[in-house]
Amino acid sequence: MTAPLPLSVSPSHLAAPLRLPSGAVLRNRIAKASLSERLADTAGDPSDALLRLWDQWAPSGAGLLLTGNVMVERAHCAERGNVVVDAATRDERLALWATRARAGGSAVWMQINHAGRQAVRMADPSPVAPSPVPMNVGWGAFARPRALTDTEIHGIVAAFGVAAARARAAGFDGVQIHAAHGYLANQFLSPLTNLRDDAWGGDAPRRRRFLREVLVAVRAAVGTGFSVGLKLNSADFQRGGFDQGESLDVVRMVADEGVDLLEISGGTYEAPAMMQEAEASSPEAPTASSSTQKREAYFLDYAETVRALVPVPLMVTGGFRTAAGMEAALRSGAVDMVGLGRPFCVDPALPTALLADPGARVPRPRLDTGLRDLDAMIQGGWYLAQLQRMGDGAPPDPALWRSRAVWTYLAAGGRSR
Ligand SMILES: Cc1cc2nc3c(=O)[nH]c(=O)nc-3n(C[C@H](O)[C@H](O)[C@H](O)COP(=O)(O)O)c2cc1C
Structure with a gap:
């Protein structure tokens, strides 16, 4: 029989600092997961509105703040309003963003991404992808992609490196490569969207090549002493798609290449597992049994498997809605950081509240x-x-x-x- 969780939980696990392989120290275990702000100006640079939004997150008290996804190729944004970081980006606006976001003492990492086929038509009428497999969702909101050439793929790999170098020069503390949620790196990994039979596809090792090259290019661009993270799906939750077995092979590869923090999520636009609602423990009942706590954060089982496999610092995002659930996840040793997404849209000061009071309420609006x-x-x-x-x-x-x-x-x- 599993022991019930104590009525109130000491905040010691949430409050403990975390040292990463890069040498960086995150001051506590609470991270704001990436939330696409869609507040770039028409040139794709950070707008004043984006800076004002970040003025509310900067003093949150979080250990780590991840930016919304920033695009590495101007022609291939996921949504209108994405920030773009390439050779034409205005460095002073990027530096201003970093300064304002870091003003409260949290580490701030830029999430870098390429949309591939998962770009709404209004943002990218001519999307590119590993193979010309159309999106199977959205009533025509997504245009049919064309397959990338070998030269173009090398160009995108290089673009990830350029974006990472500019993030470092602007003053960000790290970057996170987005390889989850059905975007381009995820498309390369998936047998449903990568139908190639060349150096970039045909079997699982070749499907992994794009991500490995991006990791290598980013590390080469930023050097040492700068954090490089990765967001990866535990699975895509689609029949015949990128599954847990292949995800674990990616984890082994990532561990060999070396990353500072592996964030685990899951799903794509076609099967949005990352947006499940926490079904069990409500904010009013933070003392639920440990099995209930597990369901609160829906990728925890997978994190335990990863933990047993490789010594990479781990973060799980998706469903955390009670301090008790977060504490239990950290205390079990399955994860090193807890990521919160939607709650930060409603309570920008949430980490300070959670650290001060384990019974603090995590917003959980009922929208269904x-x-x-x-x-x-x-x-x-x-x-x-x-x-x-x-x-x-x-x-x-x-x-x-x-x-x-x-x-x-x-x-x-x-x-x-
Ligand atoms: C408005 C919104 C924008 C998001 N944008 C991103 C993004 O740019 N990159 C990303 O990796 N995840 C993005 N996500 C997903 C979150 O990072 C997170 O994985 C998801 O919301 C589950 O965590 P939660 O249950 O704490 O909200 C977004 C979620 C929301 C609600």
């Missing part, structure tokens, strides 16, 4: 109507609307109407995650 497509719009738009409010200098509005969320979603031209 039971209609799948409508709920996807409400979820996407509701959190995006909160980010837009913060960009206007206003606080989040937990009572924001669902109808407003749908409007925000449609006006922004599609999804966000």
